[in-house]
Amino acid sequence: MSSTTPSLLEGATRTLAEFSAQIRYPAIPAEVIERMKTSVLDSIGCCLYGATLPWTQHVQSMVEEEGAKPVASIFGHGSKTSVAGAVLVNATAGHAFELDDIHKESIVHAGSIATPVVLALAQQQGGVSGKTLLAAMTAGYEIGTRVGNAATMELFFRGFHPQGASGVFVAAASAAHMLGLDAVQTQHALGIVGSQAGGLMAAQEGAMVKRLHSGRAAQSGVYSAQLARRGFTGISDVLEAGYGGYLSSYSNKPNARRLTEGLGTVWEAGKVGYKPHACVTSIHAALDAFAHLIREHGLSPSDIARVEVGMSPMTYTHCAWEYKAQGVTAAQMNLFYGLAVIAFDGMAFVAQYTPERLAEPRLLDFIQRIEAHVDPEIEAMGPPFRHAARVAVTLRSGRRFTHEILHRRGSPENPLSPADVEYKFRHVVASCLTPKDIERTIQLVGRLEQLDDLSELIALLAAPRAQA
Structure with a gap:
């Protein structure tokens, strides 16, 4: 069956991997860069507040018991663990209170996945510039939302949570870019992470596990990129395979052309919206x-x-x-x-x-x-x-x-301004950061593209809070 079922869109995974691997800061439109900076600030707020909540702290205590090599910070706690462990906790925190950004067509909250991934890898590597971070963020948003677009709402109607399903591709592309993987390695990272996609929508009716879908997506993306760097191979046509591929398995009515439609000219990363309410x-x-x-x-x-x-x-x-x-x-x-x-x-x-x-x-x-x-x-x-x-x-x-x-407040059609998102950030983190640290975080993110090193920003996020 697998060898005779036609591809949904020949070469789509390879095309996306090639595009993702070659994204560089100077080629990203200015308006997309500004959207990514706004998303970084919004996502940091989500992560810091989410770190104070009990479901995040359950995940954190489990990770800390493992005693992994301390290279990346758990936000708001002052301790370090592995990159994979840090993103498991921090991305769970990012999705912990229904505050994170949203790309409407894909139904993916990319910020709560991509931001913890790129910051953890930046901390591990050291000396990473803001421009590098923004390029990796853009890669993750662009690839992950395109996958979600192609899966269509039918993925949701089948009972899958897009954050845990399509979200893994956000993480894999972001991590691959941060690790400097080439196009072939990036293709393998996508091919590995597609097998890790998951998350069931029944979790919305009372379970803590919905929050974990984001953390596991981030962790799976990190593992996939790290494995691809070591020569581990994935499904080369993971997105478009007619049998057993991501779209053919997760969606009743996929629209494969949305994977590559307008690639490089229409930036899905620029279509992110933000939440004024702490709910779905x-x-x-x-x-x-x-x-x-x-x-x-x-x-x-x-x-x-x-x-x-x-x-x-x-x-x-x-x-x-x-x-x-x-x-x-x-x-x-x-x-x-x-x-x-x-x-x-x-x-x-x-x-x-x-x-x-x-x-x-x-x-x-x-x-x-x-x-x-x-x-x-x-x-x-x-x-x-x-x-x-x-x-x-x-x-x-x-x-x-x-x-x-017809268009919710905070959507691209009815947007919140950067000032609105800043206002939201101040209120979300009021119990997490001192007034001085709130101002400094806003300043650093506001000139992210000018930073040669991210250590001060990471230190602000990592510092222990009273709640921890």
């Missing part, structure tokens, strides 16, 4: 549309008899399941809980997703007033509008108000 991206438009109606009409929760939300099939499947107070992950992935905290708090950020809030009686009562459905018009708009939402609020008085948002 798919519900952000609904939260903002509801918040708009509350502000616009001066509503209180007691005024509201019913909330109706129309959305895409993807968001409905992903987020509109019956809410049960079964953990922070479940709350962050759930539409109904998110709308309830908007009703009472006007926001859905860190304080709204603490364990003591999850079964709050007034929130559970309000959830009973919310209805969700697939909106046929949004469905007809297709995948580019999978985050769109139409919200209708009916008051106890009988009055009814509606509002729709």
Whole structure:
């Protein structure tokens, strides 16, 4: 079967590997570089806050027990371990609280994977410049998101978590670039890591393991690049193989041409968006549309008899399941809980997703007033509008108000500015860094391309926090 099944796109893995290996800072468009710098800052914030959370600390304690050669720092703790161990912990931290960046088409949060990988390898190697770091970041984003694009939303509908599946290619390409692998070695790194892809979406309904998908993706990418450097071989056509390849195995309806379409002229790395809310991206438009109606009409929760939300099939499947107070992950992935905290708090950020809030009686009562459905018009708009939402609020008085948002705040179509991301960073790390260190981190990332050495930035991230 394997030898007779046609390739989905002949030579695609080789083409991506060649492109990734030759990416250099001067050839990357200025706007992509700026996006990568914004992603570095955003991802650092996610990692530092995530390092304070119990699920990350479970992973950290396991890694520390292994006693690996200390070459790369565990963020926020002051200790060192192997590169593979450090990225397992730090990338778990990066995805630990649903704050990390998102590439809409691929459904990959590349920053929480790529940033820990490139910083760990930079620390191990020493003397790495900011330009080298940014080029490796760009390689990881570009390759990983293209793989996710080609897998399409069908990968998600099959029950796989894109972060743990397509995310491994972010890590492998970033690590291969940092290690200076040539095109053939990079192709093998991709061919190795494709066999490590995984992550099941059922984890969203209460398990800590969803956070680990990011850490394991990062670790698998590091291992794959390190093995490829030693001459270990992978599946040379891992992406396009008609039988047993990544796309043919993980997606019911892959679109292989998205792997290489516009390669070198259309930069997927420049299409990253950021999160203003500490929850799954798919519900952000609904939260903002509801918040708009509350502000616009001066509503209180007691005024509201019913909330109706129309959305895409993807968001409905992903987020509109019956809410049960079964953990922070479940709350962050759930539409109904998110709308309830908007009703009472006007926001859905860190304080709204603490364990003591999850079964709050007034929130559970309000959830009973919310209805969700697939909106046929949004469905007809297709995948580019999978985050769109139409919200209708009916008051106890009988009055009814509606509002729709087609592109969520923070998406490339409705972007957060670098200043907005900086504002988010300051608030996320307020409990992790001193005011002085917050300012210095922002300064260093802001001129990342001018840095000849990253040791000061890494030291700021590595320093122990009280929470650790």
